[in-house]
Amino acid sequence: MDERAAGTGTPVAASVEAIFREERGRLLAALVRRFGDLDLAEEVASEAIEAALVHWPSSGVPPRPGAWLMTTARRKAVDRLRRNRAYAARLALLQTDADRAAPAPPADAGGELPDERLQLFFTCAHPALAAEDRLALTLRCLAGLTTPEVARAFLVPPATMAKRITRAKKKIREARIPFRVPGAEELPERLPGVLQTIYSIFTEGYAASSGPLLQRLDLAEEAIRLAHILHRLLPAEREVAGLLALMLLVHARREARTGPDGALVLLDEQDRGRWDRAMIDEGRDLVLIALTGGPPGPYGAQAAIAALHDEAEDLASTDWPQVVALYDVLLTLAPSPVVALNRAAAVTMRDGPEAGLALLDDLADEPRLRDYHPYPAARADLLSRLGRLTEATAAYREALALAGTEPERAHLRRRLHAVEEAARASAPDRTADT
Template identity: 50%
Template sequence: MGIEVENELRRLAPQVLGILVRRHGQFDACEDAVQEALLAAAMQWPGEGVPDNPRGWLLTVAGRRLTDQFRSEDARRRREIAVHVSHETWDTVDIPDKDDTLLLLFLCCHPSLSSASQLALTLRAVGGLTTAQIAHAFLVPEATLAQRVSRAKQTIKKAGAQFRLPPAAERAGRLQVVLQVLYLIFNEGYTASSGEQLHRPELTAEATRLTREVHRLLPDDGEVAGLLALMLLTDARRPARTRPDGALVPLAAQDRALWNPAMIAEGVDLITRTLPKGPPGPYQLQAAIAAIHDEAASAADTDWPQILALYQLLDRVAPNPMVTLNQAVAVAMVQGPAAGLRLLEALDADERLARHHRLAAVRAHLLEMSGDTEQARSAYELAARRTTSLPEQRYLLSKAASLHG
């Protein structure tokens, strides 16, 4: 499937699903129907060309799938609905140009769902990815992913979730869940948690596209803008993160001429305009840190005192062990590796991070900075054993090997 057709299908997926759910309800049935229409388009459009009214084409095909579903049921009411749907051709119907992306995101990120289910359902229903594509990205069998999506839709149905904005009192909290899901999708794409490849560009691109859509719908929300800026500023470095053979290149060693200047400029502009508008949230602070890295002409020119100040503020706004881990690196760069290592000691008792490979990797880096090559080598080897990402594992083992002798 050509990239233009793929992009068009992903753009249209939430529009088509939103129209069908508004008209017929039954999110689960409508989502299945849209998936079948997307698959049909992916097979036909590359050879036959994109139709003049692609949205109408998808609605017609999905509507016929709904007809089949409704006709297979015994309830008379549903059979009557199916007769109405079956005679409808959406190519000629005047459809209001209403954007239901945000409503769909709120629905797919329903609090009754697990994080894994929110991720899968968001990518399928709003992102337009197929079950096979999502399964491949998260390295799980397609049947497992299909069951996960099916259970998620049934959970939403049982919870009685409505296709409308949450009550005002719940909206801010639910938006944070949406942003967290998009952030998790981006992170899995930027550093895949397991497998041969360091990056899964389809996930970073989809997370950025969906976040851009949320920003378009909520242009005054500082955290939405902050998350979009963070994604742009981070993904701008991707071309320099690996060598031609796929080997990982750490930030300090990257060829900054390979970074994407347009993405950096857009991200810096976003966060520069957003920060002065109010108390910064965690995504804005992370974006500000990313901007300092991206604007430094070289690793040596990085303004580490400013980065440390931002991490200290982030630790007050949204404390979590990963923030502490990153803060330890900034502390080491400003105050010396011994100070950074002391900060890591508190994380050894934190069950959320104690056995994470990144804790061992950061400790190894700081030990190497301090000149303790023997302990650094052991820590690099421990980190390599704990990661399931092969590029990260190879990099960590190469660091350990470089310290031998």
């Protein structure tokens, strides 16, 4: 959302922001499909929001705010085209190319895709774009994430991400990539990019990159909704089932992840009676689909790990050897420092803190973990368990400086205070020993 709109602080502004979060993807997808230009769509969508902030305080929020925004944005787009004939001619050519190239819907769909946003997800996953640019563009434009939020998903600086998004838009213009539904023969190449995009939206919803709340449930639920649509369209795709299973099994814990005051509640302290059992059951059924018919894919392996957590009565009774074995599989399918970090946590539960800390120390020079606060937080926890309180204090301070949300910062402040108190308490004993 435009910073002027988001920062007004009025009730109407808050209402507009909530509506914009809900409608932005639909609005952009429809405008892009109509006019064939992403930059134009973004500009007139922002102008429609600004118009809403002018008119709605006096006239009230309309019964169908999405339709109001769409009508306003389309009028503004038409006005721009009338003022710029050359621009209009170029867009007309793009639209003609898109209409000529549009194939029949995928065979599994039984007709046209039911959500224009999903059509644009596939378009932004076009192989002519670099993989990182495809994901960045879709997260920014369709999911409504801010550039810093997208940067956090990639573990890169916001300025770097802004350049990637600009580069992707330029490539679409220069290569005249049509905005259309891919043909059935194109789906295998496009699908991994779409799955990665949906999962990145969910990740931002599961653990927000900044702000007063730990979770952004609207984003997590939007990702699950899109995955449900995709699974209905492509029921034979095991990794679609795996992704949906993973998100359901993780999202099932949402109510227990924070306390009444919004404070972070770690897995070992959560009231598992508050977990959504219906969502867990659906996720477990999907895990069976994802793991049947051949070796698992990355999402299927992660879903199997999540299922083991959800099936356990408590942290101690979790099948940690099986969790570690699944992380070993995942490291071969999709190696990354974050997967290695999570595996180290599982090894800690199986073999103890010394074994886990050795694995974390092996990741010390990994640049993609340099600004990722769970890494120093994990080291701080293990160092404190091993009685290395001075090092634990430094690690907690490092994690606190990197944490993005207030619940995470509050949790780390409590841990830091406890370690500092323990260090002070032990200081006289060390003096006496010397």
